[in-house]
Amino acid sequence: MSYTIADRYLIKKLNTNSILKVVLEKGAVSRADIAKILNLTPATVSSNINSLIRDGLVHEVGIGSSNGGRKPMMIELNENGKxxxxxxxxxxxxxxxxxxxxxxxxxxxxxxxxxxxxxxxxxxxxxxxxxxxxxxxxxxxxxxxxxxxxxxxxxxxxxxxxxxxxxxxxxxxxxxxxxxxxxxxxxxxxxxxxxxSWFGQAKGVRNYIFLNVGRGIGSGIVINGELFHGNRYAAGEIGHIRVVESGRRCVCGKYGCLDTVATEYSIIRDVINAIHTGVSSSITELSKGDLSTIDLNMLKEAARLGDKCVLEALDKMGRYIGVAVSYAINMMNPGMIVFGGSMSVLGEYIIESIRSTAINLSLDECAEGVFIVISSLRDNAGVVGAASLGMQNLFKST
Ligand SMILES: [Zn+2]
Structure with missing residues (x-):
């Protein structure tokens, strides 16, 4: 089989991207280990690493351990290389x-x-x-x-x-x-x-859904390691699944969507409504009586204090999200659901009700082995995720 120059360029690019991803995931790693992980020849790995060093993307960081023979020079990501x-x-x-x-x-x-x-x-x-x-x-x-x-x-x-x-x-x-x-x-x-998938919980997971819960609700669907955009780029609009019969009108024009009951705005609205109906809450004191100043930090502090009003509102929100997640689990049989976006700063108070509702409502076979976790990037997921769009040309190997 003969390769054209374009083929050779593509193969080299795929190899350097794969190597860079291994270095990102493993930390310091030897050339021999990279060759083993990627099933590449030592010569191919060396030549590609030399170009990555020239481009300032990786560097050598001293000598690693060995089971006999020459100790290997370790390769590490040059974090500020780009x-x-x-x-x-x-x-x-x-x-x-x-x-x-x-x-x-x-x-x-x-x-x-x-x-x-x-x-x-x-x-x-x-x-x-x-x-x-x-x-x-x-x-x-x-x-x-x-x-x-x-x-x-x-x-x-x-x-x-x-x-x-x-x-x-x-x-x-x-x-x-x-x-x-x-x-x-x-x-x-x-x-x-x-x-x-590069910097957080979904490293090495091939099929997963990222839930972005904040001022609105959306999701990113990854199938076989690739983003799934849908037929007209509109896949993942989980915020517009109906979870409330005869519910409020949504920005999309329909009624009872998840987006009407599980965003930053809706949780603040629910807490204010509860207080107005006479429920006592530490939020009244934390906001110094001005309920228009309620924000996520205030809700977090109230939740930490064990405030029943806030904890109940968060639990209810989690159950609504869990209903929508159960549909996603039945449709896709994912390995992981990652709960992220600005609401994830309150993740520990919501995740259990998402988890129990989603698992209860979905088919056992579809939910078997699914991890439902809080994003480790938390409220940085937006900017770090956006920056990783720029890095796709460096790390993407499929
Ligand atoms: Zn809607």
């Missing part, structure tokens, strides 16, 4: 962070959209500029954007951003022109799912 900006655009604001190859955040900035967020592009660019100003001398390699709503990853446009009532926003072109860096864009939950 830096990416991760941008998370949600319903009412934008966060941006400079993230290194180990998924660590070096600088971070956020900005709220003003009033009606129909014209938000300038705020996004301002937030990016702000975070760049923290590290003005660092070379940056790209920008990843996690955008709420539905994103056409082929044309790199936001097809529909419901919170902004906007369609067909050419975000990639806009940001690339302003920032002169390559821009990669996907739905926010999809970006988080990628980030979780």
């Amino acid at each position: 830096l990416f900006i991760g941008v998370d655009i949600h319903k009412d604001g934008v966060e941006a962070a400079i993230v290194n190859l180990a998924g660590k955040i070096l600088a971070r900035s956020e900005r709220q959209f003003n009033g009606h967020s129909t014209e938000f592009e300038d705020d996004v660019v301002a937030c990016i500029r702000n975070v760049r100003d923290f590290l003005p001398n660092m070379k940056l390699d790209g920008i990843g954007v996690g955008m709420h709503g539905i994103v056409d990853t082929n044309q790199s446009i936001s097809i529909y951003a419901p919170a902004m009532s906007r369609r067909n926003i050419a975000l990639k072109d806009y940001i690339e022109k302003k920032e002169s860096l390559p821009v990669f864009i996907d739905n926010d939950a999809n970006a988080m799912a990628i980030g979780e």
